[in-house]
Structures are given as structure tokens and as C-alpha cells.
């Protein structure tokens with residue numbers, strides 16, 4: 001099935017001001033994508049959508065949902081699909097960090113981190129692919145982390161590493177089941193990116209130390225990730241599925 005000219009990408013976790021999601025939404029809108037934003041705060045999501053529509057002349061809409069809550073996610077998609085052109089792509093960015101040492105991880109923390117990062121990815125993917133299967137074309141990209149592959153070592157620890165590693169297995173499995181329907185499913189695994197997810201611990205000194213661990217002499221920017229997302233959801237990437245692309249300055253080579 002053809003990739004439609006008028007197409008929409010939905011991004012979860014795209015309302016935080018310095019986050020990867022918001023930067024990616026702008027990057028994709030600049031390249032002609034209409035944009036749906038899902039984030040915890042409906043007003044913040046709507047505001048980012050408004051700013052995108054004004055700046056790039058595309059259609060955009062925002063909806064509030066806690067991605068850990070499947071009913072809220074489904075309602076948000078219903079709202080966005082009613083307002084925007086054909087849903088072609090989903091980007092799962094909603095996530096939370098967890099720097100808690102393993103011996104201090106409570107049951108609550110474990111479930112919080114798994115429910116948002118991995119459960120949220122499943123809830124949004126499940127709802128989005130229902131539409132994509134009907135349309136005969138789709139792109140799903142989810143954010144893992146170098147933390148999944150190296151066993152932490154950057155900021156977050158076990159619960160986060162487990163959730164982000166889960167996203168890789170989950171994505172490969174959905175890719176295998178839904179390839180016949182024209183849907184590709186891929187993963188981006190960023191190294192440290194300059195956003196607010198590390199809770200104010202990302203000082204200049206810390207950035208230098210993290211960069212020194214990799215091959216390239218800097219940490220990443222949200223635009224580094226946006227460019228990889230743009231590739232995976234493009235029409236041209238239709239023969240690429242089940243893959244994990246590390247965008248991490250050479251921190252993890254495999």
C-alpha cells in the first residue's frame with residue numbers, strides 16, 4: 001500500500017520543553033509530517049501542538065494521557081485520529097528515568113518504571129497498529145537506551161535498563177508479526193542526550209565525563225535522535241524492520 005502524501009506521526013512524551021520528543025516533533029513537521037502529541041499534561045501537549053502548527057504550517061493536535069493507563073492511551077488516539085490525517089507513524093518517547101541502586105529498588109519503583117517505559121510503549125503501539133493494519137502501512141519507532149545494552153553506567157539503573165531492554169525484544173516481536181501488513185517496527189538506542197531527564201545532574205563536568213566514555217567528543221542532542229527517527233519513519237525505510245540503531249557517539253559498539 002502506498003505511503004500517503006498527507007500523513008500523521010503521533011509522538012508520546014513530546015511535551016517537555018528541552019526533550020527529545022518536542023525537538024523531534026518540530027523536525028518531522030518541518031519535513032511535512034502532521035503531528036499528534038500525547039503527554040501526561042493535556043494542556044502542555046496542546047501547547048506544543050499549537051506551536052508546531054504555527055511554525056511549520058502543518059496540522060497538529062495534542063492529547064493528555066498517562067501511557068501506563070491503556071484506556072487513557074486509547075482515548076487519546078481516538079481524539080488525535082479524529083482531528084488529523086491518516087496515522088502512518090508512532091514514536092514512543094514517553095519515559096521516566098530511575099537512578100535507584102538495585103538493593104534499594106522497591107516493588108513500587110519497579111512497577112512504575114516498567115509500567116511507563118515498557119507498558120506505555122505496548123499500549124500506544126497496540127492501539128496505533130490497529131489503525132495501521134487497516135490502512136496497510138505503518139511505522140513504529142521506540143526509544144530504548146544504551147543503558148539497556150551496557151547495564152546502566154550512565155544515569156539510570158536496573159528497572160530502567162530492564163524496561164528499555166524489554167522494548168528491544170517487544171519491537172522485534174511486533175515487527176515479525178506485523179511485517180505482512182506493511183508495518184515496520186524499529187528501535188533507537190540513544191546514549192546520553194542533553195535533556196532534563198537526568199533530573200538536573202547533567203552538569204558541564206558530567207557531560208564531559210560522559211562524552212569521554214564514548215568515541216565522539218560530546219554528548220548527544222535531541223536533533224541527533226530526531227534525524228534517526230525521521231529516517232526510520234520515512235517511506236524510503238520500508239525494507240528496514242526489527243532493528244536497533246545506536247545513536248550514542250560510539251559508546252556501545254556491537
Ligand code: NAD
Pocket residue numbers: 012013014015016017018019020021038039040041065066067068092093094095096097116120143144145146189190191192193194195196197
Ligand atoms: P524528558 O523527560 O524530557 O521527556 C520525557 C517525556 O515523557 C516528558 O514529556 C514527560 O512528560 C513524558 N512522560 C513521562 N511519563 C509519562 C507518562 N506516564 N505518560 C505520558 N507521558 C509521560 O526526557 P527525554 O530525554 O526527552 O527522553 C525521551 C525518551 O528518550 C525517553 O524514553 C528516554 O528514556 C529516552 N532516552 C533518553 C536519553 C537521554 O540521555 N536523554 C538516553 C536514552 C534514552
